[in-house]
Structure formats: C-alpha cells, structure tokens
Amino acid sequence: MRRLVKIGGWFVVGVLVLVAIAAGALWFGGSAVAAWAIQHPLSTMIGRQIRLDGPLTIEWGAPTKIVADAVHVANASWSQDKEMFSAKRLEIDVFPATLIHGPTQLPLIALDGAKLRLETSADGQRNWDFGLSAATPKTRHQYPNLQRFVVRDSSFVFHNGKTNAETRLGIADLDLDAPNPSAPVKLAGDGTFQGHPLHIAGTVGPITELRNTTKPYPVKLDGTLDQIRLAVDGTLQKPLDFAGLDLRMSLSGEKLAEFAALFGLPLPELPNFRGTAELTGGNGNWMLKALTIALGKSNLEGGIAIDTNEKVPHLQANLTSSYIDLADFKGFYGGRPPNTAAPPKPADRTGRVLPDTAIAVKKLPGVDVDLSFDAARIQSAGGLPIERVSAGLQLKNSTITLKPLRFHTARGDVDLDFRFTPFTTSGPPRLQADVDVRHINLHELLGGPGMPAILRRTAGTVGGFIKLDTTGVSLRDFLGRMNGDAGFFMENGEISDLLQNLAPLDVLGALGVYVTGDRPVEINCLVSRFDIKNGIATASTMLLDTSDTEVIGKGNINFADETLFLTLTPYNKNLTAVSLRTPVDIRGTFKQPQFHLQTGALIARLGAAIGLGIAFPPAALLALVDTGLGENNACGKAFGGHPPPSEAAPTGSSTPPQQ
Numbered sequence: 001m002r003r004l005v006k007i008g009g010w011f012v013v014g015v016l017v018l019v020a021i022a023a024g025a026l027w028f029g030g031s032a033v034a035a036w037a038i039q040h041p042l043s044t045m046i047g048r049q050i051r052l053d054g055p056l057t058i059e060w061g062a063p064t065k066i067v068a069d070a071v072h073v074a075n076a077s078w079s080q081d082k083e084m085f086s087a088k089r090l091e092i093d094v095f096p097a098t099l100i101h102g103p104t105q106l107p108l109i110a111l112d113g114a115k116l117r118l119e120t121s122a123d124g125q126r127n128w129d130f131g132l133s134a135a136t137p138k139t140r141h142q143y144p145n146l147q148r149f150v151v152r153d154s155s156f157v158f159h160n161g162k163t164n165a166e167t168r169l170g171i172a173d174l175d176l177d178a179p180n181p182s183a184p185v186k187l188a189g190d191g192t193f194q195g196h197p198l199h200i201a202g203t204v205g206p207i208t209e210l211r212n213t214t215k216p217y218p219v220k221l222d223g224t225l226d227q228i229r230l231a232v233d234g235t236l237q238k239p240l241d242f243a244g245l246d247l248r249m250s251l252s253g254e255k256l257a258e259f260a261a262l263f264g265l266p267l268p269e270l271p272n273f274r275g276t277a278e279l280t281g282g283n284g285n286w287m288l289k290a291l292t293i294a295l296g297k298s299n300l301e302g303g304i305a306i307d308t309n310e311k312v313p314h315l316q317a318n319l320t321s322s323y324i325d326l327a328d329f330k331g332f333y334g335g336r337p338p339n340t341a342a343p344p345k346p347a348d349r350t351g352r353v354l355p356d357t358a359i360a361v362k363k364l365p366g367v368d369v370d371l372s373f374d375a376a377r378i379q380s381a382g383g384l385p386i387e388r389v390s391a392g393l394q395l396k397n398s399t400i401t402l403k404p405l406r407f408h409t410a411r412g413d414v415d416l417d418f419r420f421t422p423f424t425t426s427g428p429p430r431l432q433a434d435v436d437v438r439h440i441n442l443h444e445l446l447g448g449p450g451m452p453a454i455l456r457r458t459a460g461t462v463g464g465f466i467k468l469d470t471t472g473v474s475l476r477d478f479l480g481r482m483n484g485d486a487g488f489f490m491e492n493g494e495i496s497d498l499l500q501n502l503a504p505l506d507v508l509g510a511l512g513v514y515v516t517g518d519r520p521v522e523i524n525c526l527v528s529r530f531d532i533k534n535g536i537a538t539a540s541t542m543l544l545d546t547s548d549t550e551v552i553g554k555g556n557i558n559f560a561d562e563t564l565f566l567t568l569t570p571y572n573k574n575l576t577a578v579s580l581r582t583p584v585d586i587r588g589t590f591k592q593p594q595f596h597l598q599t600g601a602l603i604a605r606l607g608a609a610i611g612l613g614i615a616f617p618p619a620a621l622l623a624l625v626d627t628g629l630g631e632n633n634a635c636g637k638a639f640g641g642h643p644p645p646s647e648a649a650p651t652g653s654s655t656p657p658q659q
Helices: 002-029 031-046 256-261 327-331 443-447 475-480 499-503 503-508 620-630 635-638
Strands: 050-051 054-061 064-074 083-094 109-111 115-119 148-159 165-177 186-195 196-204 217-225 228-238 242-254 273-282 283-296 298-307 314-321 368-377 385-396 399-409 411-419 432-442 459-471 483-495 521-533 534-545 549-558 563-572 585-589 593-597
Touching: 217 443, 228 273, 327 368, 432 443, 432 620, 443 521, 459 475, 459 593, 459 620, 483 620, 521 620, 521 635, 620 635
Parallel strands: 109 148, 115 148, 314 368
Antiparallel strands: 050 064, 054 064, 064 083, 083 109, 083 115, 148 165, 165 186, 186 196, 196 217, 217 228, 228 242, 242 273, 273 283, 283 298, 298 314, 368 385, 385 399, 399 411, 411 432, 432 459, 459 483, 483 521, 521 534, 534 549, 549 563, 563 585, 585 593
C-alpha cells in the first residue's frame, strides 16, 4: 500500500510537469512544438523516452483541458517489457495559474485503456526509480487539489524479479470524486484482482484534510473480493506514508483458502469465516490488536505484531482460544471440513486409503514467525474434548518448528515436537516428529456420541511413542517414506464389536479370541514395537495376552504400497477342549485385508508345551511400557516378572519364540 501511495505521488508530479511543458510549448509554438517538447526535452529530463502516437490538443480556459492520445512511456533498460506505462487516452484539466502560486488545482485526471507495470529486477532494481522520483510530494501540504480521478478499462501489474511473482489488478471502472475540497472524497470501483471480481466503495477525507498535517485523515471503505467481504473504518496520521494507522477492520466470507492463495499464502480447504481487528502502526511496524476470528465453530483471539523493516519480516503472535473444533481443519490432513462452499473433490479411484492431497509447501511466506497458542478446549472429530492445550511454533528460514505441543485428554497426556523443512538440498520437504502418549483411557477416548458404535464399548489404558523422520508433499508420501521407531501398549482392555469388524469370527476363533454375544473380549496386555524403514514398519515385538491365550505376531506393514504381511501365532495358556489354536496370516491391502488360516500347522503343534511361561519383551521396552501406562501396570506384571521361556521350559518342550 505504501508503495502505491508513493507511485500515486510520482504520477501526479509527472502530470504536472507534462502540463507545464505542454502549456509552455503550445503557447510559444502550437501543438506540434508541445508534442516535440514532451517527446524530447521532457524525455531527457526524466531519463525515459515518452512517445505520443496520437494527437495532442489543449483547450484554453478555466480550467484548461489537455488531451493526449496513444501515450507511451519506456521501461527500464533491464526489463523485458518495453513499456512501463501506456494509455489510449489521457485527459488533464488544470488551472494554469495555480502551477505558479499553488496549491495546484486539478479538476480532472482521466485515463482510458491505461497499462501500468511496476517491477523489480532480480538484483532489486526498481523500474520507477528515475528522474521524477525525487519530486514526489514529501509532505501533505505539497499535495495538489485533485477534484476527480477517473480510470476506465485499465490494468496494473507488479512483478517481483526475485520470485517471479506477479500481482494483477484489472480496473473496469474507478472514480474518485471530490467536487468540494472540504467535503469527503467519494470512491467507487469495479475490476478484478488476480482474475477474481473486485468491488470497492466508500469515502476518504476531504482534500483540505489531506493537506492538513495536524489532523488525522479519515478513511471508510467497504469492498468485496470474489466471496470475501471487507470493511475498514478509521484514520491515518500520515496518509502519504501510510503511517500512523488507527483502523478498525472486519473480514468475512467463503473459500478462505482461495482468498489466501491470491496473496501467495498456502492454506488447505477451510470453512466459512469472519474476523475483526484493529490495525495500528506504520513505517514498517504494524499491530493487529483485539483480533477475533470465527472459523466454522472455532474461535481465536489475541494480537499480532509485524516488523517489515528487517531483511526478513518478523511476525510475533500471541493467540488464545476458548474452543477449537478439529473438524473445521480437516483440510490440513486431506479431508473436507463442514460449512464450506468449496465443491467436493472427486473420489480416489485407485483403491488407496491414505489421502494424496498435496501440501502447498513451496508457497511458505518469506517471513520469520514466533507464535504462542493456548486453548481451553479442543473438540476432536470423534467428539472427545482435548483440554489444557499449549503450543509454541516458530517459522524461521522457511522451517517450521513446533516445540512443544502439549494437551490433556481422556485422563492422559500427549506431548508432540516436530520440525518441518519445506526446502531441502536433497529433495522434497522433510518432517521430523517425536510423539509421546501417556495413560490414555480408551473408553473416554472412543466412547463419545460422535464415535462409531463399534468403538464405544472399547476400553483399556494405552500409551506409546512415535519417532519418525520422513519426506514428501502429502500424507501418503510422508507415511510411505518414513523412518523411525514406534511403540504401542495397552492394559486391562475390552474389545468386542471392533474385533468382529477387523477380522472374521473363524479367524478370531483360530487365535483363541472368542466373541460371544455382547460379552467383550478382555485383553490383559498388548505390547508392540515397530522398526520403521522406508515406509515399512516391521514388528520387533508384538505380544497379546488374554485370559486363555497368548498371541505372538511378526511381519510388517507397508505404508508405501498400503499392504499387509503379518502372521499371528496363538499359544494356549491352559489345556481345554478347545485348546488347539491355529496361526493366521494377514495379507492384502489396507482397503481389502485377507486372512488365511494355517491349518497345516495344527498337527505339528499338537505336542506343543502348555502353560510353560509367557513370552517377554526386551527389558529396555518394559521401561517404555511403564512410562506409557504408569507404574504397576498389567503389562509389567504379566511380562516383567517372568524369565525367558528358554530358562523356564524343560528340555524338549516347545515355547513361543522370544521377540
């Protein structure tokens, strides 16, 4: 905005010089001499060639009217575009006497079919730095009295030579009307911004107040950009410098992600929104105070400070929330939030389960960010409340660090640290994460009314950890390329309907896990650990202990191909009429898993020893189990006090293999 104000001042000065030279030359030699003076002495004065391909006419009077057709102004020598400015028609009305004694009176400046291109080179040169720049008004009292400014069928382009980004503003109709210098200036315009329809209307202070340095300059505007509505009301202490701001702003509408993309900011699909704030500051330092944002059912409050004076702008934000609904942010992980006007995306017909929605990481803004966030309550997609949330986020050198994110839920706690680097020398963006889960109550986690019925009767206490390092541009990429370590532990669990949906009844029976009516299956303990390499999670430990059976698992889960290669081998804890168990192979894909019973292994296992001890996990893993589940947990009792089977079993017996 400040740049546009300065360019506006440069344009007015150019008009005044053009008028003065044209009027003087016409007075002494007619329109031909006036055209020659503009194209030669004036071009030499400003260091840019001006060309008039059409007639130049001046109608003397009060005011005097100057009309030039087919006006062209050359661009900087380093630009690939030959022209910086052109207009099919330029009309200027002026009272010539005011050019001498001031203030300059300009009843009208009108442009038709104009094109203005502002740009910087790759090394930072600006095409608007030339002869007239020094003459731009520096103080408010130097600004001329312009009564009306009209633009028709014109365009403005700003090109950043360092990033090759372009901002395009199309002006179908723009009218600034100030017939009385002491009355507010009326503004109305229609056009496009980055190809999206734009409308703006409102008033700014009278011209006399623009020239009054002792009084803030009032501004009141309303506008729409596509489906976004904006209102601004307040004052500017230094309007020519766009400084001393004290503005109240409101913004609301649909398709927030598309709106942000117009300014080069990456956002996923989000619900409709509304927000208010007070914008203060100037000279490169800005403050958004009393900020309130409602996004779907979620809300945010706080303040943001922005410093643009450094080489890399810095943003510091302190935000709080009384309520966040995670369903509003499904777009961040490939879903579609409710209350959004964006059309639904086509279904994935590849048979894959993991979403392949790309994250626009290449558009992360060149800005350093320090953010602190505290929320009283966050509602998960399944209805479970997440409480006492705190997070610190830093964006520096285009790397995002979240350290830490902590919250309490279902009687347990979760800590998350992660680091996301969108630009790497070796390839795609990189994600490093460390997650620690402690003492989560499954019944409270999955028993809410918003959860599927098959999960509501699930119970138990769980804990675990995930440490991963991966690259990619989507969730599918991240999981398919990850390396790391993960563990999951559960004690005193109850599962019934869920098991029937995960595996057929004959498979569950073969494993000795029987689902009878409404009676839940009791799980004393589940201990698992996976080594993860290149998206393949291989079980280094997988133990399940129920009242009758122990199940040992081995194999891997391939996230890159979304395939399963697991074998579950059951062992009897007691000799009963139904004590024979059958190993089960799990193959297929995430979407269509396949179960195979190893019936041929039944005879070979008839002589297996019964009740000779429980397989135990490595001692190093037991410490992690204690951390995740708490002291005196059922897993520690089940596995921690037993010696290895090789020490407990008599010679010749067969026991479950140690994991």
